Structure formats: C-alpha cells, structure tokens
Amino acid sequence: MTNFFIILMGFFIVTSNVFGFISYKKKKSLYSAAFTILLLAALFASIGGILALLIIRDAFAVFYGLQVGYYLLINSLIVLLIGIVVSVVKKYNIKN
Numbered sequence: 001m002t003n004f005f006i007i008l009m010g011f012f013i014v015t016s017n018v019f020g021f022i023s024y025k026k027k028k029s030l031y032s033a034a035f036t037i038l039l040l041a042a043l044f045a046s047i048g049g050i051l052a053l054l055i056i057r058d059a060f061a062v063f064y065g066l067q068v069g070y071y072l073l074i075n076s077l078i079v080l081l082i083g084i085v086v087s088v089v090k091k092y093n094i095k096n
Contacts, residue, residue, distance in 0.1 A: 005052065009068050012048060016040040016072055020079060030083030037076040045069025 016037050024033035049065020056064075 004055075005048075005064060008048065008051070009071070012044040012068055013071060013075065016044060016075065030079060030086060034076050034080040034083055037072060037079055041069050041072030041076055044072060 019040055020033040020037040023036040024030060045065045045068050047065070048068040049062045052061035052064040053059075055061075
C-alpha cells in the first residue's frame, strides 16, 4: 500500500511540474509557473488526503495529503526563486 502512495506522490509532483511548464510556455513568465504549481499544491494535497482517507480509513491519513502539499510548496518556492534570479540577471545584463 505504501508503494501506491509513493507512486501517487511522484505522479502529483510530475503532473504539477508539467502544468507549470505549460503555463510558462503560454505566458513566458516563471512567476505564473510558480503560481500554477502553488495552486496545484493545494489541489493535489486535498485530493491526496481524501484519497488516503478513503483507502486507509484512518483519520491520520490526512497527513499524507499535507505531505504532498508540503513537497509541492517547496517545489513552487524553488521555481519562484529561479524566477527572481532570472529577473535579476536580465536586469543586470540590460544595464551592462
């Protein structure tokens, strides 16, 4: 059963990154990609928590959803920091 949830967590992370990449390609903004991943973190955390509650039938299964959300929030923060660094480098290159 734990392998199922680990695979599901990996699927959620890959899916959110793919949607973030599609958002980046459409809007050409890393900030919109980070915001998309942030929104998907809440969505996938709730889906993962509800799915774990239905399968495990224990109140502590909600923490699985919170764990998925945590990883996606960290992922969103990394994309946001990359966006900030890219913006600073672009402004620095324009001035010089």
